[in-house]
Amino acid sequence: MDVDRLKRLLEKVQSGKIKVERALRELKTLPFEDIGCATIDHHRSLRQGAPETIFGEGKTAAQVLSIMEKMQEKGNNILVTRLSREKVAPIKRAFSKAQYYPQSRALTLVNHPVKIVGKGTILVVCAGTSDIPVAEEAIVTVKMMGNRVEHLYDVGVAGIHRLMSQKEKLMSAHVLIVVAGMEGALPSVVGGLVDRPVIAVPTSVGYGSNLGGFTALLAMLNSCASGISVVNIDNGYGAGHVASLINRL
Numbered sequence: 001m002d003v004d005r006l007k008r009l010l011e012k013v014q015s016g017k018i019k020v021e022r023a024l025r026e027l028k029t030l031p032f033e034d035i036g037c038a039t040i041d042h043h044r045s046l047r048q049g050a051p052e053t054i055f056g057e058g059k060t061a062a063q064v065l066s067i068m069e070k071m072q073e074k075g076n077n078i079l080v081t082r083l084s085r086e087k088v089a090p091i092k093r094a095f096s097k098a099q100y101y102p103q104s105r106a107l108t109l110v111n112h113p114v115k116i117v118g119k120g121t122i123l124v125v126c127a128g129t130s131d132i133p134v135a136e137e138a139i140v141t142v143k144m145m146g147n148r149v150e151h152l153y154d155v156g157v158a159g160i161h162r163l164m165s166q167k168e169k170l171m172s173a174h175v176l177i178v179v180a181g182m183e184g185a186l187p188s189v190v191g192g193l194v195d196r197p198v199i200a201v202p203t204s205v206g207y208g209s210n211l212g213g214f215t216a217l218l219a220m221l222n223s224c225a226s227g228i229s230v231v232n233i234d235n236g237y238g239a240g241h242v243a244s245l246i247n248r249l
Helices: 002-017 020-029 043-050 061-071 085-094 129-144 157-164 165-170 187-191 208-221 235-249
Strands: 078-081 099-101 106-109 121-126 148-151 175-180 198-202 229-231
Touching: 061 078, 061 085, 061 235, 078 129, 085 099, 106 129, 121 129, 121 165, 121 235, 129 148, 129 175, 129 198, 129 235, 148 165, 157 187, 175 187, 175 235, 187 198, 187 208, 187 229, 198 208, 208 229, 208 235
Parallel strands: 121 148, 121 175, 175 198, 198 229
Antiparallel strands: 078 106, 099 106
C-alpha cells in the first residue's frame, strides 16, 4: 500500500463510503505479512516511497509467485531482480502483464502507472558493452522508482574521446550511475568532470587480475575524485535505489 492508496482509504472512511471494520481489514496486514516462505514488508512504500523488491536468485518460481500474489493484493508495483530465465514462464502464465528484461534478469509488474517523483534525470554511464547487464538492472530500478533516465553505453577510458563528446549529457544529469569493470577507472574520470553525485558500480567483468570485480571495487573506493559513492560488485539495483533517493531531494 502506497501513500496515495492509504489516503484514499482514509478519505472513504471519513466520508462514510466504507465502514471502519472494512478499513481495519485492509490495514490488518499493513506492516508485514508472514506467508511461510517469506515475511513481506507491506509498509515499505509508506516508509521509503517504494515497495519491497523481490530478490529472485535462490528462490523457486513458486516462492516468487507467492510473494508477487500478496504484493499485488496490496496494489503494489512489483520489481523482481536476479530472476533466471527458466523461472519466467510460470510467472508469466500467472501474470500475463509481467515484463521480463533478459539482459538485466529483472522482471516488473506494473499494477498502476509509475508516478515521476524524481527532480531531474538520472544518467547511467557504462564503460563497456560487457557491463550493460548491470547498467540495465540500474535502469529498470530507477524507472520503477519514478525517475527519468538516460544512458551512455561503451564510453570507457580506453577511448576517452567517446565520453568527452557527451559533456552536455554528463553536465545536465541530476545524479550519475557509472558502471565499470576491468580496472574500474571510469567513475574517477566522470567524478572529476561533474558537480553532481556519482554512484560507482564495479562489475565482475575483466581478466584474471580483475579478481571478479575486486580490483574495480578497490579502485573506486580509492578514487581521488570527490563526490563518488560506491556500491557492491555487480549491484545495479543498489545503485539505482540510492540514486532514486538522491533524485527526490
